[in-house]
Amino acid sequence: xxxxxxxxxxxxxxxxxxxxxxxxxxxxxxxxxxxxxxxxxxxxxxxxxxxxxxxxxxxxxxxxxxxxxxxxxxxxxxxxxxxxxxxxxxxxxxxxxxxxxxxxxxxxxx
Amino acid sequence: xxxxxxxxxxxxxxxxxxxxxxxxxxxxxxxxxxxxxxxxxxxxxxxxxxxxxxxxxxxxxxxxxxxxxxxxxxxxxxxxxxxxxxxxxxxxxxxxxxxxxxxxxxxxxxxxxxxx
Numbered sequence: 251x252x253x254x255x256x257x258x259x260x261x262x263x264x265x266x267x268x269x270x271x272x273x274x275x276x277x278x279x280x281x282x283x284x285x286x287x288x289x290x291x292x293x294x295x296x297x298x299x300x301x302x303x304x305x306x307x308x309x310x311x312x313x314x315x316x317x318x319x320x321x322x323x324x325x326x327x328x329x330x331x332x333x334x335x336x337x338x339x340x341x342x343x344x345x346x347x348x349x350x351x352x353x354x355x356x357x358x359x360x
Numbered sequence: 361x362x363x364x365x366x367x368x369x370x371x372x373x374x375x376x377x378x379x380x381x382x383x384x385x386x387x388x389x390x391x392x393x394x395x396x397x398x399x400x401x402x403x404x405x406x407x408x409x410x411x412x413x414x415x416x417x418x419x420x421x422x423x424x425x426x427x428x429x430x431x432x433x434x435x436x437x438x439x440x441x442x443x444x445x446x447x448x449x450x451x452x453x454x455x456x457x458x459x460x461x462x463x464x465x466x467x468x469x470x471x472x473x474x475x476x
Binding site for chain 2: 254256281282284286292293294295296299339341343347348349350351352353
């Protein structure tokens with residue numbers, strides 16, 4: 251079932267601006283939250299992940315924050331570049347499976 | 361070091377037929393998960409194999425079955441194909457971390473299945 255909600259479905263930003271994508275999950279037992287980037291016709295690529303014992307993680311221009319109380323987590327991309335244009339998926343581990351959001355199509359305009 | 365590989369790349373079948381898709385995990389990985397990704401949607405978890413057994417299963421009918429071999433490679437079988445089974449089928453491998461815990465998954469390039 252779709253127990254991971256992702257917003258927005260599309261996002262357009264100017265090169266150099268920041269982009270934020272938000273996801274919510276429903277099971278308090280979820281403990282692993284990866285983010286994937288998928289370019290057209292290619293496989294999803296893991297870009298960053300976070301576990302439930304951490305509130306924030308950063309890797310260069312990409313950061314993820316997790317609010318366990320509110321059951322939501324967010325992806326932050328700073329200083330966006332045209333090559334950041336892709337579909338981004340969040341995911342959350344559930345007791346019996348891994349569930350993905352519906353995706354956010356990010357377009358970075360030069 | 362080869363990453364996750366899948367075969368075939370593309371496949372066209374007709375309704376009612378059966379199909380087998382194959383996946384070889386990344387070197388050092390022992391866990392294989394299968395996903396179905398319909399056009400414009402996120403991947404949907406089908407099932408996961410570890411130690412040659414199905415360990416977890418998503419909300420898919422019994423027409424979807426799988427197998428894992430001693431070398432950790434895996435197969436996905438779909439019987440009695442329906443038009444709605446047309447999708448990209450992704451395999452992802454990871455290393456076992458413990459019950460209820462997850463490690464990062466690496467995806468294969470996928471098999472594009474078209475059912476006519």
